[in-house]
Amino acid sequence: MAIVTKLSITPPAPFDFEFSAYSHGWVVVAPNSWDEEFHKLQRVERLSSGKVVFLEINSSGSVTKPKISIDVNHTGKLSVKAQSEIKAAVALMFRFEEDFSEFYTMCEKRGKPWNRMTAGLGRMLRSPTVFEDVIKTICTTNIQWGGTKRMVEGLVDVLGQSYPADRNLRAFPTPKAMAEAVLETFTDTVRLGYRGDYIYTLAQRVASGELDLEALRDEAIPTPELKKELLAIKGVGNYAAATLLMLLGRYDELAVDTVFRTFVSNKYFAGERPSDDEAKEIYTPWGKWKYLAYWFDLWQGLDEEL
DNA sequence: GTCCAGGTCGCGC
DNA sequence: GCGCGACATGGA
The missing domain is CATH 3.30.310 (TATA-Binding Protein)
Structure with missing residues (x-):
């Protein structure tokens, strides 16, 4: 078949x-x-x-x-x-x-281990639609990674369309499919908790055409303005906006969350807890590439532990 | 049982 | 603009 x-x-x-x-x-x-x-x-x-x-x-x-x-x-x-x-x-x-050539040049100048990036690293995987990335990002807030996976899997299982040759395989649900569901599907069935309302509302706004998330890919939009538009989405705060900016190809902002704070504290402040501004200063030299620098720094740290 | 997670909202100041 | 409690859920 x-x-x-x-x-x-x-x-x-x-x-x-x-x-x-x-x-x-x-x-x-x-x-x-x-x-x-x-x-x-x-x-x-x-x-x-x-x-x-x-x-x-x-x-x-x-x-x-x-x-x-x-x-x-x-x-x-x-x-x-x-x-x-x-x-x-x-x-x-x-x-x-x-x-990424400008970023690679900076990495090259820094020497090891940063020069590892220049071997084709830095292209952080994203979803084919901004809609999917926004919902997934909201599902990473105030929850552990296992919870994120559970919630997104629930959305896909309950509202996603099946692949005909294997009914268990489902696509990410469309805004329309989500908008046509009822709130209880998000809260009681998928068990998204308080995020259910955010995601349901977002799907309705996108499905109705009121909000065009794909338009946010436009490179002509200045980053500060883009950030404002992201923050206007309910459920998206500073961390989620920075994450979404990264997904949209803007690396100026750092996503400050517990992972960031713990990592920077351990690596650069001997376990002492700096203020968020102090922590962010670590990556100031990277200019518009801060997020990638942080991410590689974090990943490199994890890699060394193995 | 208690705490809290790759935070954010709404409120009061 | 800043501080603070509430928020659903499930894992540690």
Whole structure:
């Protein structure tokens, strides 16, 4: 019943597929998953036609000559339009349009371990739609990582559309599907707690056309203005806005949360607890690349422990 | 049982 | 603008 159509796209070099896929937690949050054995990013995707496909994405090139292969598992015919839509979605997930050369130059100047970044790191994985990233980010606030995964998985299971060849695989729900549900679905069924209202309201605003989240990708919007628009979303505060700015390709702001505070305190303040402003100053030299610098610093710290 | 998490809101000052 | 309590849920 299921057919596989093979597609391939070429990211800008340098590009490290596995580091990019596993750049942060999104890789294991529904409807994404990571195939440990074959090092593939898997994702259930709903196309604009309503067709749901199951994508298996992996590298078929090298860091300097990168290529991404996409195995599209689908039923019926996969139109040319559908194929280009899938390629565009994957290109968005891996930020093909972003240029990291200035950041890499700074890393090169710093020497080790920062120069590791220049081997195609820094492309933090994101979702094909801003809507999905906003909801997932709201689901990371005031909760542990396990709770985030549980809540997003619940949204996908209850409201996401099934892949016909395997009904257990579901895509991230559309704004419309969420808007047409009732509040109790979010609170009582998915158990989103107080976030249920935020997410339901957001879905209604997006579905009605009142709020155009995709418009926030516009590079012409100055970062401070973009931040203001993000903060206007209920459930999005300073931490979530900084996280979303990162997901939108703006790295000026640091996402100050318990992870950030604990890490900076331990690494730079001998366990003493600095003020948030003092903690943020650590990354001031990185200018518009602060978030990436922090993230690599954090990741590098975790890596050394292994 | 108690505390709190990759925080944010609404209020009062 | 800043401080403070409330907030749902489930894991530690």
